[in-house]
């Protein structure tokens with residue numbers, strides 16, 4: 001019997017539980033406990049549907065839910081307004097009501113898109129997240145950021161809309177391609193650096209087992225990551241109190257690398273891997289932290305098979321997107337920099353020449 005860990009996001013009336021290690025087939029039980037309406041629209045992508053669609057459908061039908069399924073084509077390009085419109089039409093055709101449920105089954109793309117539809121259809125209907133990539137399990141499905149991309153930039157249109165529950169089945173990662181596992185690991189390394197020295201050390205010690213996707217080890221790193229994100233989100237839901245912002249460690253430069261490549265060259269976690277190293281290089285150069293931390297981070301990311309340096313990319317393109325970053329406040333670039341393992345701070349006073357130097 002595997003143990004199910006339950007972690008809560010505490011947000012008053014909008015609080016919810018995250019069930020980690022629960023079987024997908026138990027989905028009906030979780031929806032039932034919430035006492036929601038009897039119609040569930042499952043939004044998934046065609047690949048994830050192939051693996052897990054039937055299990056989810058049966059799990060819901062077992063508890064007498066009326067299940068509708070809609071498959072979105074695979075890929076970031078479908079996290080779009082056009083796709084959202086198609087989904088609204090589906091909601092209308094299924095006659096979803098205020099107490100009905102939209103369930104996202106898939107990676108971060110499906111989570112953000114389905115969550116956005118749930119946030120806006122009928123001014124908001126119940127949303128349940130069933131993330132199936134490592135990245136979505138430790139990051140995208142927690143915290144309520146939902147939205148779609150525009151041709152101009154990623155995530156430009158969206159909302160904060162919390163799910164009613166999150167079901168994480170770690171066994172669903174068995175079918176995930178290795179590159180997707182690595183991209184999720186990068187965010188877990190991030191949690192170690194920003195908040196949890198022990199998690200970082202655990203990753204260093206257990207990398208072989210993680211590679212083999214050993215259930216216990218995966219469960220541990222997912223639980224610890226979710227705990228950190230859930231706590232931060234509980235303290236600063238809408239990124240207004242300077243707490244949630246530390247989750248952007250590695251993302252200032254990371255986002256720019258992704259944008260410069262037109263979101264095609266790198267997976268998100270790969271760009272973040274480089275971004276975390278560049279931020280740490282800046283912290284070392286400004287004497288906020290010692291070079292041992294940089295070496296240790298570099299070693300771990302390399303062992304994970306994540307990129308540690310920028311490949312033949314136009315530097316100017318990175319600058320351009322760096323200074324267009326939507327997270328920039330008052331014209332200043334904000335970086336999250338490490339002081340030591342488990343401790344970071346927000347820094348706005350980084351000399352331009354230093355940013356330039358680390359990017360070369």
Ligand SMILES: NC(=O)c1ccc[n+]([C@@H]2O[C@H](COP(=O)([O-])OP(=O)(O)OC[C@H]3O[C@@H](n4cnc5c(N)ncnc54)[C@H](O)[C@@H]3O)[C@@H](O)[C@H]2O)c1
Nearest residue numbers: 047074107108109110132133135136139140145172175176
């Ligand atoms: N909302 C947030 O807070 C937040 C945080 C981080 C990232 N994101 C968003 O997440 C998106 C990236 O998510 P992603 O990396 O999960 O990518 P993704 O959703 O595109 O999934 C990656 C690939 O894995 C496949 N897949 C998913 N689960 C699988 C499984 N169990 N077995 C086999 N294949 C499977 C998918 O079909 C897809 O081909 C981006 O749009 C990003 O903006 C959102």
Ligand SMILES: [Zn+2]
Nearest residue numbers: 187251268272
């Ligand atoms: Zn990220």
